[in-house]
Amino acid sequence: MSVEMLQVIRAEGTYDTTLEPSLPESDLKKLYEAMILLRTLDVRALSLQRQGRIGFYIQCIGQEASQIGSAYAFEPNDWLFPSYRDAGVAIVRGLALKTLFCHLMGNSQDVMKGHQMPNHWGYRSINLVSLAAPIGVHIPVAVGVALAAKMRGDRIVTGVYFGDGATSSNDFHAGMNFAGVFHTPTIFFCQNNQYAISLPVSKQTKAQTLASKARAYGFEGVRVDGNDVLAVYKAVKEAVVKARNGGGPTVIEAITYRIGAHSTADDPKRYRVEREVEEWRKRDPIDRFRLYLQRKGIWSEDLEAKVRQQADGIVSDAIREAEKIPPPTLETMFEDVYSEMSWNLKEQLKELLSEQRDVTKR
Amino acid sequence: MSVEMLQVIRAEGTYDTTLEPSLPESDLKKLYEAMILLRTLDVRALSLQRQGRIGFYIQCIGQEASQIGSAYAFEPNDWLFPSYRDAGVAIVRGLALKTLFCHLMGNSQDVMKGHQMPNHWGYRSINLVSLAAPIGVHIPVAVGVALAAKMRGDRIVTGVYFGDGATSSNDFHAGMNFAGVFHTPTIFFCQNNQYAISLPVSKQTKAQTLASKARAYGFEGVRVDGNDVLAVYKAVKEAVVKARNGGGPTVIEAITYRIGAHSTADDPKRYRVEREVEEWRKRDPIDRFRLYLQRKGIWSEDLEAKVRQQADGIVSDAIREAEKIPPPTLETMFEDVYSEMSWNLKEQLKELLSEQRDVTKR
Amino acid sequence: MTTLTVVQAVNQALREEMKRDDRVVLLGEDIGRNGGVFRATEGLLDEFGPSRVMDTPLAESGIIGTAIGMALYGLVPVPEIQFLDFIYPGFDQIVTNLSKFRYRSGGQYSAHVVIRAPYGGGIKGGHYHSQSTEAYFAHTAGLKVVIPSTPYDTKGLLKAAIRDPDPVIFLEPKKIYRAVKGEVPEDDYVVPIGKSKIVKEGSDVSLFAYGTMLHVALEAAEEAAKRDIDVEVIDIRTLVPLDIDSVISSVQKTGRVLILHEAPKTGGFGAEISALISEKALEYLKAPIIRVAGFDTPFPYTWESIYLPDAFRVMKAIEKIMQY
Amino acid sequence: MTTLTVVQAVNQALREEMKRDDRVVLLGEDIGRNGGVFRATEGLLDEFGPSRVMDTPLAESGIIGTAIGMALYGLVPVPEIQFLDFIYPGFDQIVTNLSKFRYRSGGQYSAHVVIRAPYGGGIKGGHYHSQSTEAYFAHTAGLKVVIPSTPYDTKGLLKAAIRDPDPVIFLEPKKIYRAVKGEVPEDDYVVPIGKSKIVKEGSDVSLFAYGTMLHVALEAAEEAAKRDIDVEVIDIRTLVPLDIDSVISSVQKTGRVLILHEAPKTGGFGAEISALISEKALEYLKAPIIRVAGFDTPFPYTWESIYLPDAFRVMKAIEKIMQY
Numbered sequence A, B: 001m002s003v004e005m006l007q008v009i010r011a012e013g014t015y016d017t018t019l020e021p022s023l024p025e026s027d028l029k030k031l032y033e034a035m036i037l038l039r040t041l042d043v044r045a046l047s048l049q050r051q052g053r054i055g056f057y058i059q060c061i062g063q064e065a066s067q068i069g070s071a072y073a074f075e076p077n078d079w080l081f082p083s084y085r086d087a088g089v090a091i092v093r094g095l096a097l098k099t100l101f102c103h104l105m106g107n108s109q110d111v112m113k114g115h116q117m118p119n120h121w122g123y124r125s126i127n128l129v130s131l132a133a134p135i136g137v138h139i140p141v142a143v144g145v146a147l148a149a150k151m152r153g154d155r156i157v158t159g160v161y162f163g164d165g166a167t168s169s170n171d172f173h174a175g176m177n178f179a180g181v182f183h184t185p186t187i188f189f190c191q192n193n194q195y196a197i198s199l200p201v202s203k204q205t206k207a208q209t210l211a212s213k214a215r216a217y218g219f220e221g222v223r224v225d226g227n228d229v230l231a232v233y234k235a236v237k238e239a240v241v242k243a244r245n246g247g248g249p250t251v252i253e254a255i256t257y258r259i260g261a262h263s264t265a266d267d268p269k270r271y272r273v274e275r276e277v278e279e280w281r282k283r284d285p286i287d288r289f290r291l292y293l294q295r296k297g298i299w300s301e302d303l304e305a306k307v308r309q310q311a312d313g314i315v316s317d318a319i320r321e322a323e324k325i326p327p328p329t330l331e332t333m334f335e336d337v338y339s340e341m342s343w344n345l346k347e348q349l350k351e352l353l354s355e356q357r358d359v360t361k362r
Numbered sequence C, D: 001m002t003t004l005t006v007v008q009a010v011n012q013a014l015r016e017e018m019k020r021d022d023r024v025v026l027l028g029e030d031i032g033r034n035g036g037v038f039r040a041t042e043g044l045l046d047e048f049g050p051s052r053v054m055d056t057p058l059a060e061s062g063i064i065g066t067a068i069g070m071a072l073y074g075l076v077p078v079p080e081i082q083f084l085d086f087i088y089p090g091f092d093q094i095v096t097n098l099s100k101f102r103y104r105s106g107g108q109y110s111a112h113v114v115i116r117a118p119y120g121g122g123i124k125g126g127h128y129h130s131q132s133t134e135a136y137f138a139h140t141a142g143l144k145v146v147i148p149s150t151p152y153d154t155k156g157l158l159k160a161a162i163r164d165p166d167p168v169i170f171l172e173p174k175k176i177y178r179a180v181k182g183e184v185p186e187d188d189y190v191v192p193i194g195k196s197k198i199v200k201e202g203s204d205v206s207l208f209a210y211g212t213m214l215h216v217a218l219e220a221a222e223e224a225a226k227r228d229i230d231v232e233v234i235d236i237r238t239l240v241p242l243d244i245d246s247v248i249s250s251v252q253k254t255g256r257v258l259i260l261h262e263a264p265k266t267g268g269f270g271a272e273i274s275a276l277i278s279e280k281a282l283e284y285l286k287a288p289i290i291r292v293a294g295f296d297t298p299f300p301y302t303w304e305s306i307y308l309p310d311a312f313r314v315m316k317a318i319e320k321i322m323q324y
């Protein structure tokens, strides 16, 4: 297994025409728009959290190419299993941002009914499966969906998103092995953003590459430049097509970097030097793609202004709308434990309501 | 990673002098004696179980070269973590067979005090760690012992035994990764006996070889002919020396075959054909080593008779002695839950004793 | 009607449900060609083929995690865990995913999986083939926990579990897999989840038990009858959701409570039953609530038969309670 | 004496024990340079170096399994699990190895490991950063389970745990990590494992609590005092082995029992306390035993403050019990 990595767009925006995926201009623009929207969302959500308007947030700044490029390679009926950092996946799937902010706020229009903490999204309507925080547990689940679809003869693919740290988890091992053995149409999309909270990937594993771990399960792994949206798109697209045609699973390792903190509860200054971050800032995935679009004659100042304005509008509107929505009722806390409320839950709900407490305090 | 496997003694007993380990005749004889003793023990223990004189047994017939050759490559102060199938490891360590049978019988001289079921051996006196039945859980423990020794500056190595099936377990993944990251002196000795109960290894994983899984953790794996005691010895010895010299962990995959049933509760006719077993019987590890010894002029009919008689004697004496030993006292059931008996255990013991029941029934 | 063992009843329930509903699939270790180490899935591979009876690698988190995925996609997976003692590599999947999928998704997804596992002592398997840890699952909101004690109930409850929209932990009493036989109708029926059963009416003591211990309870009740003590034996059957009304009405009738399980006493499910009783029916109690249970040790090998509660021990407790 | 927070007390206990005994080593995720996500190990890497403060890969079964091995070899590992909610990948190691090493080896080996983990609600972390599953551990024979509620006890109990020869699950109330401050002596002391503490004497109701809920109990007791109800507040501190004598004598005094924990009610540790009381002190009870607990749902996000028992809810229960 080579430690090479697929790159289409070079740092300066030049590109390898032999590798360039054949995407029409409209798609290239969509990719760009999505990346800008994601960045805009990310910045605004962080500031909302700082202002106490949402309780918690996990940024993805720096990983836009990985998220947008990969998600774009799937078909709408493919099932995706994003991680907490992957707002980009939801964006590509067309999730309305108001819906997303209602979730971040846990209000009464949160599809998750305020049951889950921010960034733990899941929307059946767009085949995005609800996330659990414990690392790795979604991996065999994604394999199970793929296996079920295969058994049913449905030609869908599942894509599961996780980080470098997740490769150490039990469920990475179990999921990968089951995917290999049952030859499921599953894409294991690993964003190697160099850190698992404070742990650098060099201390996470001594494997030469994360992609190479696929060999332990009898299938292929591919490394791509995770800050190059076209490389990511190309690698994932090929893997998706292969999987859909019965070629089995693939691991994609996208080499990228977590520019921001792990989460709003983290302070990266404690464990990494600013200079390293600066180095990676120079490899910004949006800048890189912009240079490419410029070279292709697609980008213009006007386009930039329009795209940014549009993104700002979408995000601002979504926040404004979402903030109007009241919290869910107390009853919802007892819903969805079971398909029907059991006697003990009914009893507890009844007692709670009989307390007649002032729930404006929360 | 090649799928070749190290072989020293060929099927007919000829051998590769360039690979032959330099063992004096006395060691070769000891290896042979140990293999015969192990086979003798295995056959007798099985028949004891059939007669109801022990409750359960797990045979290792066919895997003698793997077990004896590997265990022989460690030093006495190295810590070994055998699996339930590895009576051979205990034999090489010099465990008195009476002690072993007292364990199989769970009597009052069982060092485990009758707490554990048969084949779940562990003897601190010979650095053999007590086993748990759930597959894989001893793997990170062996890594932890190695890590602690390394931290203490003690130049010991740990050897952990498991089967092909165990490579799918969570704890294989965790243990291997920790060993890679902390560069521990640990030998992962995998007896690939082709089956995990009824599951053939081809359905256990799609990896080309089990040894190759080491690469996913940044270290080396080696495949050896597990029915060739010298090949096993050589490969393990090299790995042990490397580990002791700070070279880190190694996986050894010994290719062998489980000639018998999985355990006395298993009926292999349900899932494999007799012809396959016959093929492997022809590759009997004891026969192979005998041919080698013959070619080396070490073996004679006399030696054979003596070794067999000796083994029979040791096993028969041990069984006779062990069967004389009465069961443990009821009190022992409450011991070793904690360093000191807690009030609830005392209360329960007291109540039990006050029942004044006839405990000859058991 | 035919006479079946408990494990045959499992087999029959699986077969019938697989015939009835092609979404029902089985997966687990050695369940295919080998028919399961206890033969619960015997013959099903031949009948339904390898895509509905899947032998899996040795990884319980893979089995349960994959099953959850299959359920999300609309299948009804019924994984077998070879021994309950081996479920812990998959415990994270149970606590984190299985029990919370419906809740965390606001009802969008449900992980309708029925995990079958033989539990408890009785085969001299030491602490790793004998444990009864139903209390872990009963304390995990979002799971239902069912433990049958007869062939009839086994078939009816397993069918009910497979048709129930929620995840069910279905624990099978391995000690009586073959030892207990009973009449089982050949036609389709279910035994509802969430309902206990008065197996023997009585007026002096309420004896609550489930699984293997139900039979110990009955044996003790018979013994007690000889001494003119009229024991009511209730088979709990479903631990979660517990049939609280039946528990309370029995206590109201007898005023004396004995709870029996083989799991260690401390923190066992008996504690929950006891606590509910002293919360809801304290005024009816004529004597302390007694739990007869496994000792607070790991499950022992040699003294298994002494560790496991038997009629002798239960009888002592009945006497104690009557003398109070 | 200095005033410390709970998390500072953890840090001080670790530092002192590491100084006292060079067998004590720490391992876990982000505990080194980062000082732990709650800063419990802050400064310890610098003081003791990377071989005694080890950042590990993201694998709890690796952390706990490796720690067990280190303990067998004679070290005293104190792994940190970042949140109790993340312990389940290592649950097999706990149930299978940690709790049973001494037993299964007939006392030859002991896995003297102290697992520290922040537990419980209070940081709006949803169901995966808030759970209180102490009952799982309390039902696992071979483990000791300790939950402190004050900085003083945190230091003393953690030191005791590190010196105790048995494996200890040491759960730290994350809600009050920083919120509760208290005087902590700078010199060496231990608070014995297995002893509860009467935090406030009283004669009307015995209120048992631990961890974060102890403070809720005290607040409720104060409120009750205003209404002339004299509540005795007992900090359980050690769940296993429980200080049964103190529990029973308090009940004998008051005859009214209220048990408070934030874990879901069904199968929570409150059930065990209740069951022991109705087994051993039924005749003293003047009212039903009431458990105030978390609801039987996964831990919710938005309504966390309502889910968690508070003084308001406890006060309602006190009133109910007094009116009985």
Ligand SMILES: Cc1ncc(C[n+]2csc(CCOP(=O)(O)OP(=O)(O)O)c2C)c(N)n1
Binding pocket: A085, A133, A134, A135, A162, A163, A164, A165, A166, A167, A193, A195, A196, A197, A258, A262, D029, D058, D060, D082, D086, D089
């Ligand atoms: C089982 C488990 N252990 C620990 C954690 C705490 N934790 C949350 S995120 C994280 C690091 C994950 O790193 P990685 O997989 O690289 O993803 P990234 O955050 O970099 O996107 C850790 C340790 C967790 N969520 N689950």
Ligand SMILES: Cc1ncc(C[n+]2csc(CCOP(=O)(O)OP(=O)(O)O)c2C)c(N)n1
Binding pocket: B085, B133, B134, B135, B162, B163, B164, B165, B166, B167, B193, B195, B196, B197, B258, B262, C029, C058, C060, C082, C086, C089
């Ligand atoms: C976690 C777990 N799951 C299932 C089992 C049941 N079981 C016992 S041995 C075994 C097969 C092990 O196969 P392998 O690792 O190849 O070792 P072998 O028995 O062939 O020596 C299985 C599935 C177990 N002991 N532990």
Ligand SMILES: [Mg+2]
Binding pocket: A163, A164, A165, A191, A192, A193, A194, A195, A196, A197
């Ligand atoms: Mg990362």
Ligand SMILES: [Mg+2]
Binding pocket: B163, B164, B165, B191, B192, B193, B194, B195, B196, B197
């Ligand atoms: Mg095998």
